[in-house]
Amino acid sequence: MAETFIALMAQGAQMLLVLLVAPALAGLTRMVKARLMRRQGPPLMQGYRDLLKLVRKEAVVADNASWLFRASPYVIFALTWVAAALVPTFASGLMFNWAADVVALVAIAGAARALLALAGMDIGTSFGGLGSSREMMISSLAEPAMLLVVLTMALVAGTTRLPAVADFFIAQPLAIRVSLALAFVSLVIVALAENARIPVDNPATHLELTMVHEAMVLEYSGRHLAMIEAAGQLKMVLYISLMVCLFVPYGMAPADAGVAAWVLGGAFYVGKLAVAAAALGVWEVSIAKMRVFRVSEFLGVAFIFAFLAILLSFLTQEVLH
Amino acid sequence: MNHAYDVSHFLAGLMLVASFALLYQDRVLAVLRTFALQAIILSLAVAWEAWAQDRPHLFITAALALGLKGIIIPLALHRMIARLGIHRDVEKVVGVGFTMLIGLGLTALSLLLILKATAAAPALAREGLAIALAIILLGLLMMITRRNAVTQIIGFMSIENGLILGATGARGMPLVVEISVAFSVLIALFVFAVFVFRIRERFDTVDVEALEQVRGDK
Numbered sequence: 221m222a223e224t225f226i227a228l229m230a231q232g233a234q235m236l237l238v239l240l241v242a243p244a245l246a247g248l249t250r251m252v253k254a255r256l257m258r259r260q261g262p263p264l265m266q267g268y269r270d271l272l273k274l275v276r277k278e279a280v281v282a283d284n285a286s287w288l289f290r291a292s293p294y295v296i297f298a299l300t301w302v303a304a305a306l307v308p309t310f311a312s313g314l315m316f317n318w319a320a321d322v323v324a325l326v327a328i329a330g331a332a333r334a335l336l337a338l339a340g341m342d343i344g345t346s347f348g349g350l351g352s353s354r355e356m357m358i359s360s361l362a363e364p365a366m367l368l369v370v371l372t373m374a375l376v377a378g379t380t381r382l383p384a385v386a387d388f389f390i391a392q393p394l395a396i397r398v399s400l401a402l403a404f405v406s407l408v409i410v411a412l413a414e415n416a417r418i419p420v421d422n423p424a425t426h427l428e429l430t431m432v433h434e435a436m437v438l439e440y441s442g443r444h445l446a447m448i449e450a451a452g453q454l455k456m457v458l459y460i461s462l463m464v465c466l467f468v469p470y471g472m473a474p475a476d477a478g479v480a481a482w483v484l485g486g487a488f489y490v491g492k493l494a495v496a497a498a499a500l501g502v503w504e505v506s507i508a509k510m511r512v513f514r515v516s517e518f519l520g521v522a523f524i525f526a527f528l529a530i531l532l533s534f535l536t537q538e539v540l541h
Numbered sequence: 542m543n544h545a546y547d548v549s550h551f552l553a554g555l556m557l558v559a560s561f562a563l564l565y566q567d568r569v570l571a572v573l574r575t576f577a578l579q580a581i582i583l584s585l586a587v588a589w590e591a592w593a594q595d596r597p598h599l600f601i602t603a604a605l606a607l608g609l610k611g612i613i614i615p616l617a618l619h620r621m622i623a624r625l626g627i628h629r630d631v632e633k634v635v636g637v638g639f640t641m642l643i644g645l646g647l648t649a650l651s652l653l654l655i656l657k658a659t660a661a662a663p664a665l666a667r668e669g670l671a672i673a674l675a676i677i678l679l680g681l682l683m684m685i686t687r688r689n690a691v692t693q694i695i696g697f698m699s700i701e702n703g704l705i706l707g708a709t710g711a712r713g714m715p716l717v718v719e720i721s722v723a724f725s726v727l728i729a730l731f732v733f734a735v736f737v738f739r740i741r742e743r744f745d746t747v748d749v750e751a752l753e754q755v756r757g758d759k
Contacts, residue, residue: 520637528554528648536668
């Protein structure tokens with residue numbers, strides 16, 4: 221009974237952790253970008269303040285909005301939160317980790333994206349439709365690459381369940397694996413596209429020609445916008461956690477560890493998140509946004525890399541066994 | 542043993558990635574730089590084999606690859622591009638996506654073929670041969686899909702990179718053959734250069750499509 225309680229508490233702690241750390245993570249990226257441009261930039265707490273402000277404000281909804289428009293933000297937020305809470309972060313054997321299959325996570329993220337695209341078209345403004353169609357184009361290119369990355373991991377580790385993959389890589393001795401490196405690059409490209417980061421979409425712009433994500437959520441305000449923003453931040457946490465869990469799971473607490481190991485694992489996890497967010501900031505100031513028509517080539521690179529990763533890991537297995 | 546395999550697998554994999562980058566690039570100078578990078582990776586791979594398998598004569602091959610294809614040929618091509626005045630050209634490569642898909646198919650084909658054909662050979666040889674065949678086919682594909690004479694030359698040279706990689710992974714070519722191959726590539730470069738300048742003189746362009754129009758009007 222007590223053990224179940226502790227396990228439940230640990231799972232709850234993870235759910236709270238990803239939720240609480242998300243705005244700070246987005247804020248850290250923004251701060252690194254601002255500092256590199258020699259601006260002061262907003263403080264780390266700004267993300268929380270913005271969300272609080274939006275929740276307090278009145279939500280303005282267009283006259284012809286259907287129930288879908290009102291319901292989507294909450295459902296999107298819930299789906300993204302579930303996905304982010306399932307990925308093993310500070311410990312690999314948490315209570316609901318058995319459900320953390322990468323294919324399932326991709327499906328959950330896909331459902332959230334489909335809802336967002338529908339909501340973007342619901343009001344019937346031209347911007348929303350434009351944003352939705354672009355978002356669908358990007359995701360239809362990114363998803364095959366993502367699934368190929370998953371397949372690479374499945375070939376190497378023998379499973380698509382995240383805790384098992386993490387345990388497998390922690391147990392393996394360090395080695396140079398070109399297929400994993402290729403899969404990592406591919407996943408980074410997919411993550412940049414899915415999170416609307418710079419070479420694909422600019423998160424800070426409101427310029428009509430270049431908006432993708434912002435165009436879809438243009439009609440939202442108040443608490444609905446707060447949900448959408450929080451879901452976007454959680455999505456970034458989800459993808460960074462996925463990368464950390466698949467490629468650098470070192471420092472994660474094992475399945476049957478105690479509270480002390482969990483706290484240590486948590487410190488490692490937050491450190492890794494911070495490094496990733498800072499690296500994203502550096503990347504974003506050093507590169508320009510692509511034209512929308514070049515995005516397909518950029519994501520094509522992700523597809524090619526993931527496919528090569530599969531071929532090379534297949535080659536290794538065939539040659540060595 | 543496993544460590545030796547890991548590193549050579551890594552370097553060979555990087556060469557394959559460089560081949561795909563050659564197919565992907567559309568700027569002439571970027572293609573040239575990618576080619577030089579591939580040659581440098583090749584020389585690293587050969588040097589690693591020489592060190593790991595204790596076959597010192599391979600160091601000569603590595604030095605040849607680095608000196609000729611990593612430095613001399615890229616520099617010569619660079620001067621050629623500068624003299625032709627095409628260093629800013631962006632080549633119209635038809636259907637990058639489609640070409641890349643064909644390239645993936647060719648890679649998968651060569652892996653399957655070599656793995657089937659060499660079931661009894663040692664691991665390093667199979668690995669080297671499989672990736673080498675893929676690089677050779679990708680070089681051929683590049684020669685077919687490109688229209689600029691200079692990038693076609695680079696495609697040809699990358700085929701030779703694949704040959705050296707395959708020969709290194711297998712028993713290895715005799716040194717005489719290796720040196721003569723290296724120098725015949727160098728001579729081929731001179732021949733190509735003469736041809737490219739002749740084509741330019743005659744048609745005011747290095748787009749080989751111009752050659753097709755003169756067919757039959759003798």
